[in-house]
Amino acid sequence: xxxxxxxxxxxxxxxxxxxxxxxxxxxxxxxxxxxxxxxxxxxxxxxxxxxxxxxxxxxxxxxxxxxxxxxxxxxxxxxxxxxxxxxxxxxxxxxxxxxxxxxxxxxxxxxxxxxxxxxxxxxxxxxxxxxxxxxxxxxxxxxxxxxxxxxxxxxxxxxxxxxxxxxxxxxxxxxxxxxxxxxxxxxxxxxxxxxxxxxxxxxxxxxxxxxxxxxxxxxxxxx
Amino acid sequence: xxxxxxxxxxxxxxxxxxxxxxxxxxxxxxxxxxxxxxxxxxxxxxxxxxxxxxxxxxxxxxxxxxxxxxxxxxxxxxxxxxxxxxxxxxxxxxxxxxxxxxxxxxxxxxxxxxxxxxxxxxxxxxxxxxxxxxxx
Numbered sequence: 144x145x146x147x148x149x150x151x152x153x154x155x156x157x158x159x160x161x162x163x164x165x166x167x168x169x170x171x172x173x174x175x176x177x178x179x180x181x182x183x184x185x186x187x188x189x190x191x192x193x194x195x196x197x198x199x200x201x202x203x204x205x206x207x208x209x210x211x212x213x214x215x216x217x218x219x220x221x222x223x224x225x226x227x228x229x230x231x232x233x234x235x236x237x238x239x240x241x242x243x244x245x246x247x248x249x250x251x252x253x254x255x256x257x258x259x260x261x262x263x264x265x266x267x268x269x270x271x272x273x274x275x276x277x278x279x280x281x282x283x284x285x286x287x288x289x290x291x292x293x294x295x296x297x298x299x300x301x302x303x304x305x306x307x308x309x310x311x312x313x314x315x316x317x318x319x320x321x322x323x324x325x326x327x328x329x330x331x332x333x334x335x336x337x338x339x340x341x342x343x344x345x346x347x348x349x350x351x352x353x354x355x356x357x358x359x360x361x362x363x364x365x366x
Numbered sequence: 367x368x369x370x371x372x373x374x375x376x377x378x379x380x381x382x383x384x385x386x387x388x389x390x391x392x393x394x395x396x397x398x399x400x401x402x403x404x405x406x407x408x409x410x411x412x413x414x415x416x417x418x419x420x421x422x423x424x425x426x427x428x429x430x431x432x433x434x435x436x437x438x439x440x441x442x443x444x445x446x447x448x449x450x451x452x453x454x455x456x457x458x459x460x461x462x463x464x465x466x467x468x469x470x471x472x473x474x475x476x477x478x479x480x481x482x483x484x485x486x487x488x489x490x491x492x493x494x495x496x497x498x499x500x501x502x
Contacts, residue, residue: 160367167375174379174402178386183395190398193379197405204372206412209429213408216433221401221440228394228444232457243389244460250388258381265373272369274417281416282426290423291430298427302434309438316445 159276163203170196181242183234187225194218204274206282372413380406393447393457397440404436 156164173192180186194217201210280286291299379402386399408429415425451457 157367160371163367163371163375167371171375171378171382174382177402178382178390178395178399183392186395186398190401193402194405197379197409200372200375200409201412204367204412204416206416206426206429209408209412209426209433212430212433216437217401217405221437224440224444225394225398228397228447231448232394232451234392234394239392241391241458242395244391247389250385253388254381254385257384258378261377261381262374265377266370269369269373272417274367274369274372274413275419276367276416281419282412282423287423287426287430291427294422295427298431302431306434306438309441313441313445316442317448 159203163200166196166199166203170200181238181240182236183229183239183242184226184236187222187229190225191218191222194222201282204282205276205280206287207280208282208284208287369413369417372409376406376410376413379403379409391458391460393450393459394444396459397443397447400443401436401440404432408432 170193173189173196177186177189177193180189194213198210198213198218201207201213383399383402383406386402387396390396390399411425411429411432415423415429418425447457450462454462
């Protein structure tokens with residue numbers, strides 16, 4: 144964007160760049176602890192640090208609204224949801240020996256190779272590009288709101304439908320005794336009843352059951 | 367600001383998340399690593415939006431959309447993990463190998479397809495349902 148002669152040198156970082164780098168190191172360290180710690184609850188709490196650091200990076204990039212949305216949704220709700228998930232799956236409180244699977248070296252190799260390749264490509268591609276942070280803020284709430292409700296209304300509405308679908312899906316999945324499972328268990332019960340009906344006792348039991356049902360139906364009809 | 371700062375940070379965060387997805391065994395820790403990868407993409411979107419000075423601010427709008435979709439994903443993902451935990455008694459992704467190609471004969475593999483209900487509360491609930499269905 145700016146001319147090559149006008150840009151500042153790479154060896155003399157500005158204050159914003161130093162702040163970005165420091166917060167970036169903290170974010171990266173928190174992310175590393177998140178994926179390597181053996182204590183599951185600590186992983187969720189270090190994830191808070193990583194996501195909060197990213198919110199600060201958004202603020203340094205003058206994307207104010209995104210930063211607050213990040214704090215609200217990620218730090219506020221996603222991490223709480225993850226902690227609830229850890230609690231409901233009875234995660235061990237202390238060190239858990241089976242947090243990592245056996246293919247840690249393969250994963251490390253793949254990750255380091257991908258990081259090396261991508262860092263090389265990115266640094267090579269954007270060696271002489273500079274973000275101009277001066278002037279009006281790019282992502283103030285006013286600008287973001289105007290753009291979102293002027294140009295992005297239709298995707299916004301589609302996204303609300305997606306959220307509704309996700310809400311309904313999560314409720315259906317996590318409800319105890321969902322209709323499908325009730326039907327499955329009913330079919331299972333019918334199968335086991337037929338299997339047990341070879342004896343005379345089961346037959347009479349079923350007849351008694353139907354008798355009882357008829358009696359109760361009569362009772363409800365009378366009342 | 368040099369564009370390499372946010373771009374390199376996003377790359378490194380993505381690769382940390384990639385390591386987590388591949389190396390973790392607990393399903394919820396895998397979901398955390400997926401969140402890290404999505405956040406790396408968000409950082410890229412915001413940085414390039416600020417760099418390009420886009421009049422539509424497509425990067426920021428897409429970042430908001432990604433955050434929303436990530437929230438929906440974590441909700442559905444946790445519901446699935448809880449369902450698996452309720453049915454199998456574990457949230458260990460290495461043990462969910464019903465669809466794995468073990469290289470054995472099909473009749474030998476069919477033994478692992480049968481649902482194993484390790485959770486005693488679940489079987490109790492099913493027995494109660496069955497009893498209610500029989501008496502009704």
